[in-house]
Amino acid sequence: MAVWSLVPLAYFLGSLSSAVIVSRLFRLPDPRELGSKNPGATNVLRLGGKKAAAITLLGDVAKGVVPLMMAKLLDTDVSVVALVGLAAFFGHLYPVFFNFKGGKGVATALGVLSGFSWMVGVATLLTWIAVAFVSRISSLAALVASVLAPFYVWFFTDSEMLVGASIVMSLFLIWRHRGNIERLLQGQEARIGRKA
Template sequence: MQILDYSLIIAGYLFGSISSAIIVCKLMRLPDPRTLGSNNPGATNVLRFGGKKAAAIVLIGDMVKGVIPVLAARLLGTEALVLAAVGFAAFIGHLYPVFFNFRGGKGVATAFGVFAALSWQVGLAVAGTWLVVAKVFRISSLAALIAAMLAPLYIWWLTAEGHWLGMSIAMSVILIWRHRSNIQNLLSGKEGSIGKGTDDNVPTDIE
């Protein structure tokens, strides 16, 4: 890789480190999302106390953090390995933002942005999986987990790009690990359902 490639990877991480939830809450004069609900700086937690508008802005912002670095790298003509590294760096930036004491969200929206920027077909497949599972089971975290597990399969099937496949597997493993509390709640039957609210003491966020 060349200096430009390394610069793009670093830029991807820094861009991913911009916390949409914290910035939106500050601009809208809402409490710091790290101090309420599940203490998770993501759209689901912001929805609890900030409403749908604030949560929607956060969700879009988190997705854009995955889209822009990858698209920028693609426009500069970088190879598949670099695209994968830039997307992964943006994803890690969201999880462990250098600007916010490395306290980030769970990564679902940013991961989706990365997948969509690499391949719109993969992005559509991942989004469709989330929507179908969420519609059937009414559990957002379950939909996120299944979409994360299937993402590498979609990458392999729709792009056949080895570097992207390796990156997607790594991201999926991390997403599942970040949702370990949700998995425990699912197994114990305590995970909140979509539209029925959640107990603020139970970390059910998927961001």
């Protein structure tokens, strides 16, 4: 029973919006109201600079990693690990503490994937970095990384449950980026570091 309590715990942890909390601590504008209006590290970078964005990013990644580390320490079944990861991810997307209006889930998904396997996390992060370096577009990097992530999970873990969980996350990441996809097709998507 204690093992299954990790699922709601992961959701509640995921529901803590790092972007909103960090913005309040740094006395920055609410990221849900300015810039892209997305409570994520990229928007915090535009609104408040690198330090606030870095803390936001670490907080969002930690929300994915920590619950999975706890699940693995308890030597839980892989199905529980997959559910814990999804719970943390959906907590970020639909946070109970912030009227179920959360971010797009990129950093938290990276944390979850890293919790599945550190090698998956590294491969996904390197994909994001490579695409972002070339294009200077965060959303494009996130989309490419999210599409490739299930293949990395399959290659490094060979677990159907974890692959299934990563596919669910990828589909939601793509859905949450539908506005970005529109702007990308129109050549109007903002580049990394551009001020709001």
